[in-house]
Every structure is written in C-alpha cells, then in structure tokens.
Amino acid sequence: MEVMGAFTQSLGLGPSYKKGELENGMQVMAxxxxxxxxxxxxxxxxxxxxxxxxxxxxxxxxxxxxxxxxxxxxxxxxxxxxxxxxxxxxxxxxxxxxxxxxxxxxxxxxx
Structure with missing residues (x-):
C-alpha cells in the first residue's frame, strides 16, 4: 500500500488513489x-x-x-x-x- 501510495502521490493523484480497491482485495500476488x-x-x-x-x-x-x-x-x-x-x-x-x-x-x- 505504501509503495503504490508513493507512486500515485508522485503522479499528482494523491497517496490514497485506488486505496479502497486495493484494501478490498483488488490485488494479485504471485x-x-x-x-x-x-x-x-x-x-x-x-x-x-x-x-x-x-x-x-x-x-x-x-x-x-x-x-x-x-x-x-x-x-x-x-x-x-x-x-x-x-x-x-x-x-x-x-x-x-x-x-x-x-x-x-x-x-x-x-x-
């Protein structure tokens, strides 16, 4: 969450952009x-x-x-x-x- 927050912050989207979706399971780990x-x-x-x-x-x-x-x-x-x-x-x-x-x-x- 922190890594994605840093990326979206740097893009001007804010650190919580897509945070809700990610916390609700919109993610994959291999x-x-x-x-x-x-x-x-x-x-x-x-x-x-x-x-x-x-x-x-x-x-x-x-x-x-x-x-x-x-x-x-x-x-x-x-x-x-x-x-x-x-x-x-x-x-x-x-x-x-x-x-x-x-x-x-x-x-x-x-x-």
Whole structure:
C-alpha cells in the first residue's frame, strides 16, 4: 500500500488513489522461486519480457537478473536483503508513460 501510495502521490493523484480497491482485495500476488540448475548450459532461462502488474518486488538471492538499458543488457547486482521494486505494464499505463515498465530477462546459473 505504501509503495503504490508513493507512486500515485508522485503522479499528482494523491497517496490514497485506488486505496479502497486495493484494501478490498483488488490485488494479485504471485511468488516465484527459481531453484539451482545443475546443468545451466542446457536451458535458456526466461526470455525478455515486462511484467503485466503495477509493481513487482524482487528479493534476489543470486545473480541472473538482467535489465535492458536502451539496447544493452545489464546485470542487476545482487544486494543482500534488499528489495527491488520494478515498474510493470499497468503502472506505465496509469502514469501515461511517465514510468516505464522494466524490460528484463533471467539467465540460468548453478546457484
């Protein structure tokens, strides 16, 4: 609620924009866990995509996440115990393009 409030506040919509809908259950949570891959050279990982959500919150436990900056892929450094907040497609639409959805991919590793 606080993250969405910060986004809507920055857009001039106020911190409580859509708060009622979110508190009443208009939200979805998906949890993904990617286990170690014993033979990473035999798989592709996740292809480039953006998330359809408003925000994605990532707790990264090893390297493998990459974001696209212009046409170049950059590795997202792992910062222990830090949460990364990624803008999704719905927030890009809500902000009329002010915030851009994060185009990213993951590569597989043995960790």
């Amino acid at each position: 949890i993904n866990c990617y286990p170690p891959c014993p033979q990473p050279e035999l798989t592709l990982g996740l292809p480039p995509h953006s998330d359809y959500s408003c925000v994605t919150i990532v707790l990264q436990s090893c390297s493998g996440l990459q974001i696209q900056n212009n046409s170049e892929w950059r590795v997202v450094p792992e910062i222990k115990c830090a949460l990364q907040v990624h803008v999704g497609d719905h927030l890009e639409v809500l902000s009329n393009g002010l915030y851009k959805s994060v185009h990213h991919r993951t590569i597989v590793n043995g960790e």
